[in-house]
Amino acid sequence: MPVYTKKAPWQRRDNGLTARIIVSFAVLTILYLIFLSVLAYVGFGAIPIAVIAGAMILAQWYFSDRIVLWSTGAKIVSREQFPELHDLVERIVARNNLPKPRIAVVNTKIPNAFATGKTPKSSIVAVTMGLMDQLDTEELEGVVAHELAHIKNRDVLVLTMASLFSTIAWYMMRFGMYGGMRGHGRSRDSGGAMALMLIVAIVTWFASFLIIRAISRYREFVADREGALITGKPAKLAGALLKISGTMKRMPTKDLREVEGMNAFFIIPALSGDAFASLFSTHPPVDKRVKKLMEMEAAMS
Amino acid sequence: MFSISSSHVTLEVKLGLKVSGRCALAFKTVSGTFFYEMEQDVRRFLGSLQPEFDLAFRTITDSYGYMWIVFESKRIEDLLAGLTATGDIVAEKGFSDQLLAAVFEFANERQGGHQYLIYNYRRNNFYPFVPAGSKSRDTEQEMKMMAAAGEEMPFEKDMALWYPLWDLPLRSLG
Numbered sequence: 350m351p352v353y354t355k356k357a358p359w360q361r362r363d364n365g366l367t368a369r370i371i372v373s374f375a376v377l378t379i380l381y382l383i384f385l386s387v388l389a390y391v392g393f394g395a396i397p398i399a400v401i402a403g404a405m406i407l408a409q410w411y412f413s414d415r416i417v418l419w420s421t422g423a424k425i426v427s428r429e430q431f432p433e434l435h436d437l438v439e440r441i442v443a444r445n446n447l448p449k450p451r452i453a454v455v456n457t458k459i460p461n462a463f464a465t466g467k468t469p470k471s472s473i474v475a476v477t478m479g480l481m482d483q484l485d486t487e488e489l490e491g492v493v494a495h496e497l498a499h500i501k502n503r504d505v506l507v508l509t510m511a512s513l514f515s516t517i518a519w520y521m522m523r524f525g526m527y528g529g530m531r532g533h534g535r536s537r538d539s540g541g542a543m544a545l546m547l548i549v550a551i552v553t554w555f556a557s558f559l560i561i562r563a564i565s566r567y568r569e570f571v572a573d574r575e576g577a578l579i580t581g582k583p584a585k586l587a588g589a590l591l592k593i594s595g596t597m598k599r600m601p602t603k604d605l606r607e608v609e610g611m612n613a614f615f616i617i618p619a620l621s622g623d624a625f626a627s628l629f630s631t632h633p634p635v636d637k638r639v640k641k642l643m644e645m646e647a648a649m650s
Numbered sequence: 651m652f653s654i655s656s657s658h659v660t661l662e663v664k665l666g667l668k669v670s671g672r673c674a675l676a677f678k679t680v681s682g683t684f685f686y687e688m689e690q691d692v693r694r695f696l697g698s699l700q701p702e703f704d705l706a707f708r709t710i711t712d713s714y715g716y717m718w719i720v721f722e723s724k725r726i727e728d729l730l731a732g733l734t735a736t737g738d739i740v741a742e743k744g745f746s747d748q749l750l751a752a753v754f755e756f757a758n759e760r761q762g763g764h765q766y767l768i769y770n771y772r773r774n775n776f777y778p779f780v781p782a783g784s785k786s787r788d789t790e791q792e793m794k795m796m797a798a799a800g801e802e803m804p805f806e807k808d809m810a811l812w813y814p815l816w817d818l819p820l821r822s823l824g
Contacts, residue, residue, distance in 0.1 A: 584790050584793065584794060585790075587790075587793060588789065588790050588793075591789070596809065597789065599809070599810050600787070600789055600809060600810070600812065601810060601811070601812060601813045601814065602785060602786075602787075602814065603813060603814075604714070604813065604814060604815060604816050605750065605751060605768070605770075605813035605814065605815050606676075606712075606714040606716055606750065606815070607714070608813055609678075609750060609772075636807075639793070640797075643793050643794065643796065643797030644797055646793075646794060646797055647664055647665075647794065647797040647798045
């Protein structure tokens with residue numbers, strides 16, 4: 350049972366926080382599948398294994414926020430430590446009648462934010478030091494509102510439920526195969542059967558991993574939209590996304606007349622050779638998100 | 651380029667951007683008889699329009715060595731006709747590679763200030779430019795222009811190619 354909490358970074362390239370969260374949960378998942386396989390191998394029946402698997406899924410869900418905080422190095426901060434950040438979050442939740450989340454800070458210069466938590470009341474919004482440095486107040490509000498939208502939509506639960514399906518799929522395959530093998534004779538080397546079972550488990554997990562990524566990308570658009578509605582300023586969230594992704598830094602400042610001779614315009618822009626990467630990514634490409642936000646902005650103005 | 655004759659309405663409705671009545675064509679000057687003849691042709695042509703069309707023009711050569719023909723008219727149709735006809739003359743005389751950009755000026759009725767759509771002759775598409783003080787730009791406002799009109803006209807999607815044109819000579823030298 351993989352993934353976990355939702356979200357974290359925004360973009361495709363800097364995936365530091367996401368990577369750490371994913372690795373943590375992937376290791377847990379593999380351990381968990383091995384554990385279930387061993388249980389099945391030593392003779393536990395279908396029903397006890399279902400009970401154990403269910404208990405483990407609940408445990409992972411229950412501890413998901415602690416795992417996320419631990420794997421990202423985020424620390425819960427008090428109002429005394431970060432009064433402005435607390436004020437900013439309180440302004441948004443008060444205006445929108447949302448419960449105030451706990452606030453965490455990650456001490457890194459990479460601009461990023463994420464939310465986690467099992468229920469809206471016990472949730473945590475984490476931002477990095479780099480995010481607070483680089484964004485202005487309205488942009489930071491946009492990002493926090495986006496995270497609050499994830500919390501409001503219970504995206505952690507949605508993704509936990511999604512990953513539950515992968516466990517069920519594994520479970521059915523495992524016992525389907527076990528039953529099938531019996532019929533064909535037991536002379537088959539049991540080590541080989543175990544290896545095959547693990548391969549099937551891994552393939553199942555990988556397929557569910559891709560599906561969860563797809564769901565996650567979709568939830569991202571939803572959170573952008575709702576976050577923008579919360580602040581009423583889609584353009585600010587779009588601006589924040591461009592800053593976080595580094596696009597803003599790439600906005601040219603050199604005069605057209607200076608670059609004209611450099612054939613800059615004949616260079617074919619890198620076609621998105623990212624189709625493969627985007628399959629794995631938890632977040633849709635920044636330009637698509639910015640485009641949708643700016644369409645909202647245009648519709649609102 | 652003619653798409654601007656319809657999309658300016660969208661920009662006005664959505665963002666309060668009104669055509670200011672000014673646009674300009676920029677092309678790189680070179681020395682030589684042929685270029686001089688082309689320049690004379692352009693002046694003759696624009697002079698011949700004067701009585702019938704509501705279209706004033708002036709020329710400026712900037713420090714980069716670009717000649718700017720700045721048009722003024724109350725009607726966007728006349729601005730566009732004068733500008734594209736001039737571009738055609740430049741191209742017909744063999745100087746199409748010298749054509750750099752066409753610039754359309756808008757006045758922001760809600761926030762004040764001027765915003766521009768730049769037509770890049772190399773890419774055959776438009777991009778926004780909103781100068782904000784010296785050598786800085788209002789990217790948010792630029793993105794709003796793309797969001798409002800980007801679907802209605804050939805638009806440069808790659809923001810890395812939104813090269814600014816600092817110190818546009820559209821208003822100076824009145």
